[in-house]
Each structure stands twice: as C-alpha cells, then as structure tokens.
Amino acid sequence: MAKSKQHPADVRARLRIAPRGGPVDLLAYDAAATPGGPKDKSRALAEIEEMRPLLAELQEKLFAQSVAGDPRRLLLVLQGMDTSGKGGTVKHVVAGLNPAGLRVRAFKAPTEEERRHHFLWRIRRALPQPGEIGVFDRSHYEDVLAVRVHGLVPKDTWRRRYTEINQFERSLTDEGVTVLKVFLHISYREQRDRLLARLDNPRKHWKFSPGDIEDRKLWPDYQKAYEDVLKRCSTVNAPWHLVPADRKWYRNWAISKLLLAHLEEIDPAYPKADFDVEDSRRLLLSL
Amino acid sequence: MAKSKQHPADVRARLRIAPRGGPVDLLAYDAAATPGGPKDKSRALAEIEEMRPLLAELQEKLFAQSVAGDPRRLLLVLQGMDTSGKGGTVKHVVAGLNPAGLRVRAFKAPTEEERRHHFLWRIRRALPQPGEIGVFDRSHYEDVLAVRVHGLVPKDTWRRRYTEINQFERSLTDEGVTVLKVFLHISYREQRDRLLARLDNPRKHWKFSPGDIEDRKLWPDYQKAYEDVLKRCSTVNAPWHLVPADRKWYRNWAISKLLLAHLEEIDPAYPKADFDVEDSRRLLLSL
Numbered sequence: 225m226a227k228s229k230q231h232p233a234d235v236r237a238r239l240r241i242a243p244r245g246g247p248v249d250l251l252a253y254d255a256a257a258t259p260g261g262p263k264d265k266s267r268a269l270a271e272i273e274e275m276r277p278l279l280a281e282l283q284e285k286l287f288a289q290s291v292a293g294d295p296r297r298l299l300l301v302l303q304g305m306d307t308s309g310k311g312g313t314v315k316h317v318v319a320g321l322n323p324a325g326l327r328v329r330a331f332k333a334p335t336e337e338e339r340r341h342h343f344l345w346r347i348r349r350a351l352p353q354p355g356e357i358g359v360f361d362r363s364h365y366e367d368v369l370a371v372r373v374h375g376l377v378p379k380d381t382w383r384r385r386y387t388e389i390n391q392f393e394r395s396l397t398d399e400g401v402t403v404l405k406v407f408l409h410i411s412y413r414e415q416r417d418r419l420l421a422r423l424d425n426p427r428k429h430w431k432f433s434p435g436d437i438e439d440r441k442l443w444p445d446y447q448k449a450y451e452d453v454l455k456r457c458s459t460v461n462a463p464w465h466l467v468p469a470d471r472k473w474y475r476n477w478a479i480s481k482l483l484l485a486h487l488e489e490i491d492p493a494y495p496k497a498d499f500d501v502e503d504s505r506r507l508l509l510s511l
Numbered sequence: 512m513a514k515s516k517q518h519p520a521d522v523r524a525r526l527r528i529a530p531r532g533g534p535v536d537l538l539a540y541d542a543a544a545t546p547g548g549p550k551d552k553s554r555a556l557a558e559i560e561e562m563r564p565l566l567a568e569l570q571e572k573l574f575a576q577s578v579a580g581d582p583r584r585l586l587l588v589l590q591g592m593d594t595s596g597k598g599g600t601v602k603h604v605v606a607g608l609n610p611a612g613l614r615v616r617a618f619k620a621p622t623e624e625e626r627r628h629h630f631l632w633r634i635r636r637a638l639p640q641p642g643e644i645g646v647f648d649r650s651h652y653e654d655v656l657a658v659r660v661h662g663l664v665p666k667d668t669w670r671r672r673y674t675e676i677n678q679f680e681r682s683l684t685d686e687g688v689t690v691l692k693v694f695l696h697i698s699y700r701e702q703r704d705r706l707l708a709r710l711d712n713p714r715k716h717w718k719f720s721p722g723d724i725e726d727r728k729l730w731p732d733y734q735k736a737y738e739d740v741l742k743r744c745s746t747v748n749a750p751w752h753l754v755p756a757d758r759k760w761y762r763n764w765a766i767s768k769l770l771l772a773h774l775e776e777i778d779p780a781y782p783k784a785d786f787d788v789e790d791s792r793r794l795l796l797s798l
Contacts, residue, residue, distance in 0.1 A: 288717040288718075289717075311611060314609070315610075318610050319608075319609060321606075321610070322602050322606060323601055323605050323608070323613050324598060324602065324615055324617065324648065326610050326615070328610045328611055328613070330611065359610070416795060416796075416798070419795055420792065420795060420796075423788055423795070426781065426784070429781070429783070429784040430575040430576075430578045430579065430781060432784075434786050434791055437791060437794050440798060494713065494714050495716070496713075496716070497716040497719070499719075499721050501710055504721055504724060505707065505710050507724050508707060508710070508727075509707075511703070511727060511728065
C-alpha cells in the first residue's frame with residue numbers, strides 16, 4: 225500500500241509555481257483536478273489521518289529544538305477567493321496540531337491603527353516565533369490583491385509592493401522562517417455554490433456579507449491580480465503552490481502533504497540535554 | 512446514562528474556591544481525588560469525547576457573534592507547579608477547538624523588554640480578542656508566585672499586586688472577558704515521578720531544566736504562595752478553581768466541564784443576518 229502513496233516532496237514539486245517561470249494562466253489549471261492525489265475521497269481521508277501523527281511529531285520536535293535556541297519555524301500563508309477554503313484548512317488540517325505551538329491569524333481589512341503604518345507592520349507583529357507554526361488566513365498579499373482590485377492605492381504604490389514583499393520574505397527565510405505559500409484555486413461555479421450554501425443555512429449567515437458578491441463581480445480582476453502575484457512572488461526562497469480546491473478532500477490532503485514536506489525538509493530533532501541527566505536524577509531522588 | 516453525568520455548572524460549583532472564603536489549606540485537598548468525576552478513566556475519556564462537539568459548537572457561536580459586534584470572549588488561565596499538566600491540558604483538551612478562534616500563550620521568565628514595563632503589560636498584549644478563546648500557560652500570577660518565592664521584588668511590591676490583579680481582572684470582565692482560572696493541584700510525590708519520567712526519556716529532556724529541582728526544593732514556599740493567591744484573588748467576578756491533577760484523565764475531564772460550564776453561561780448564538788438574504792440570493796444567481 226505504502227508504495228502507491230505520493231512522497232511529500234513529489235507533491236510539493238508538482239504543486240509549486242516555478243520561480244521565474246513566466247506568466248501564469250489560471251484558466252489553464254482545473255480547480256477540480258487532484259494532481260498526485262489519491263483516487264477518491266475515502267482514500268484521501270485515510271491518508272490525512274495517517275499524516276496527523278507524523279505532523280504532530282515533527283511539530284513537537286520543531287518546538288523542542290527552539291527551547292535549545294534553534295530559530296527555525298514555519299509560516300503557512302493561505303490565500304484564495306472567498307469560500308476557497310482558507311478557514312476550512314485551518315479547521316480540518318491545522319486543527320490536528322498542538323495549539324501550544326500554533327499562531328493563527330486572520331487578516332481582515334486593516335484597522336485605523338494598522339492603516340497608519342506600513343502595510344507590512346501588522347504582518348511582522350503576527351509572525352510565528354521560533355519553534356512555532358504560524359498560519360495566515362489572508363496576508364500581506366491582500367495589499368496587491370483586494371487593494372489593487374479596489375483601487376485603494378495608486379498603481380505605482382501596489383506595483384512597488386511585489387519587490388517589497390519578495391525582500392520581506394527573503395528576510396524571513398534568512399531568519400529561519402520557512403515560508404509555505406498556498407493559493408487555493410476554486411472555480412467561478414464552485415464559488416457560487418458555496419456562497420449559496422452560506423445563504424441557505426442561517427447558521428452560516430455570519431460568514432456571508434453582500435460585499436462577497438461585489439468581489440465576485442470583480443472575479444476577472446482578482447484572477448489577473450492572482451496571476452501577477454504567482455508570477456512575481458514565486459521566488460526560489462518562498463515559492464507559491466497552487467492547490468486546486470474545488471474538492472475539499474483534495475485540498476486537505478494536499479496541504480497536509482505540503483506541511484509534511486516542509487517540516488521534513490527542516491528535519492527538526494529533539495535537542496540533547498544541556499545538563500547532566502544522572503546528576504539531576506540523583507538530586508531528585510535525594511529530595 | 513445521561514442522568515449519571517454531572518452537570519457542568521455543578522462541577523464548576525464544586526471546584527470553585529469560595530470568594531472571600533478565608534484561608535486556603537492546600538494540604539486539605541487530595542491531589543488524587545476526582546470530585547464529581549466519573550468512576551474510572553475509560554468513562555472519563557468517553558465523556559471527554561462527548562463534550563468535544565459541544566465545545567466546538569459553542570466556540571463557533573462565540574466566534575460568529577463577535578463578527579456581529581459582540582465583545583465577549585473567554586480566557587482560561589492555567590497555573591500549577593512544574594509538571595502539573597498545563598501543557599498537557601492544552602495538548603489534550605484545548606486541541607479539540609478550532610485554532611482559528613484560539614490564542615494560546617505560554618509565559619516564561621520575562622524578556623528584557625517585558626521587564627522594562629509594568630508586569631501586566633505583556634499580559635494585556637496576549638489577551639483574547641472578541642470571539643476568541645484565550646489560554647494562558649502561566650500568567651500574571653507568576654508575579655506573585657515565582658517572583659515572590661525567589662524574592663525578585665521587595666515584599667511591598669508583590670503584596671500590592673494582589674489588588675492590582677483583582678482590579679485588572681475586574682476590568683477584563685467589564686469588557687466582556689469571562690476569566691476562568693484553574694489551579695492544577697498535584698502532590699509532591701507525583702511531581703517527583705513526572706520529573707523522573709522526563710529524565711528517563713531523551714525525547715522529554717527538553718522539557719526539563721535543573722531549575723525545576725531548585726523550584727522543587729522551594730515546594731513549601733510555593734504552596735504558601737498559591738494558598739495566598741487562591742485566598743486573595745478568588746473573586747466573585749473571577750474565582751479560582753482547584754482541579755486535583757494527579758490523575759490526568761480527571762484533570763482533562765474537569766477542565767472540559769469547566770470550559771463547557773463557562774461557555775454555556777455565555778450562551779453564545781449565531782447572529783441574525785444584517786442583510787437581505789433573498790436579495791443576495793437573487794443577485795448571486797443572476798451573475
């Protein structure tokens with residue numbers, strides 16, 4: 225059975241947007257595809273369950289080595305249109321991790337205070353600390369996505385930001401942050417169905433706002449903005465990954481694989497004791 | 512079966528340290544007791560699993576109503592001696608919640624920057640936001656516990672802090688924060704066994720430091736400091752709860768019940784739509 229499974233690094237390579245790879249055409253990517261994935265939902269769910277203990281152990285080792293001074297950490301950046309599954313990923317994939325080592329942050333429209341600062345100010349304050357896994361539900365990329373599409377700043381300003389973002393992420397990787405960027409790619413049709421599902425269920429009304437429909441009207445502009453993000457900000461240090469997200473089971477499977485691949489690459493290890501274990505044991509038993 | 516189960520509010524009342532209740536004698540509390548609990552571990556684990564979906568739904572409602580402007584949130588404060596199970600509680604109880612609505616923070620010895628500020632400064636920065644469940648693994652209470660026992664500030668200073676803490680917590684409850692404070696009570700003997708277990712397992716060495724034994728030598732001073740905390744800071748607004756913690760299954764069961772009792776008291780509800788659902792549906796289908 226194990227042989228039929230995809231190695232995490234292979235899935236990673238398959239989903240990566242090639243750095244310096246030229247223009248990206250989102251219409252060329254089928255949002256219902258399952259690249260490298262299991263053949264059906266039940267198999268995917270089984271594999272996700274098998275990955276949970278592996279992820280949990282890697283997370284604990286990552287945290288443990290930070291106690292001994294290792295600065296490394298991981299930041300999962302989730303971007304995608306409304307209903308693409310950013311929140312679902314947190315609820316169904318990230319939820320398997322130990323909350324003690326997690327730092328999840330959702331970025332909404334900036335507050336008054338945030339608006340008075342550089343667009344990266346609030347991002348820096350939300351970064352994972354050494355040993356932690358950080359998750360951004362939306363991120364600094366909104367400043368070249370929603371901000372661009374809605375014309376909230378002049379073109380010159382948002383165009384400069386691609387370079388600023390690449391430099392910022394370069395500084396993160398230099399500091400020991402593994403930056404895992406995931407674009408959740410859904411189809412126009414699937415978004416309609418998911419928005420309708422929110423409207424049809426009073427328990428989901430809080431997830432909906434009429435602004436979601438206004439954004440949907442701007443779908444082509446958003447897709448263009450995403451294409452530019454994927455082209456300009458998929459760098460060698462912090463490449464983008466495109467995860468087809470019309471099928472939730474594939475999305476959860478793929479992101480579990482991506483987390484696994486990146487944690488395996490960090491290859492964290494329990495630190496050696498920096499004290500004399502036998503001395504401590506003797507002292508403890510003497511009390 | 513359901514009839515044999517303890518109501519969350521009853522468990523809460525049973526574990527609460529009575530406000531203005533006079534001196535607390537920790538030796539009078541058996542750390543291996545299971546007040547109100549199921550008769551054995553397997554039953555406790557089953558009840559914990561039954562509570563998970565209830566907790567998850569209440570958490571989602573709490574989060575949902577914050578989107579509509581409700582300021583309410585919950586802060587779980589965990590205190591206890593080394594190995595008393597603060598981390599275990601996060602890993603085994605809190606882990607069942609949606610990380611999107613969680614804000615977990617462990618407080619270590621303060622950093623240089625933190626030391627330059629009032630002792631509550633770093634606490635305020637880590638508070639849960641509306642709709643969130645915050646968890647403190649250690650807290651502002653260390654400033655009248657470790658700080659007192661190690662004589663890091665003059666007696667006048669730490670004595671003043673009980674009042675400061677009570678006022679601070681009063682301001683929190685005024686702002687809509689439900690403050691749930693839990694003291695994990697373990698025995699001197701149990702701590703020895705758990706420290707030994709850490710020393711005996713190289714994968715747990717990172718959780719141990721020789722300072723843990725130094726603190727163990729100060730056990731009576733710490734117990735006295737905890738007794739003063741439980742006496743002086745169990746207020747009507749934010750009472751302390753004493754959870755016997757020698758049995759991990761009881762600890763996890765009791766804290767699940769306490770979380771449930773407090774969330775049920777908040778009684779969060781999905782907010783009503785503040786938009787016209789039919790209009791939105793028509794508009795969506797027309798696109």
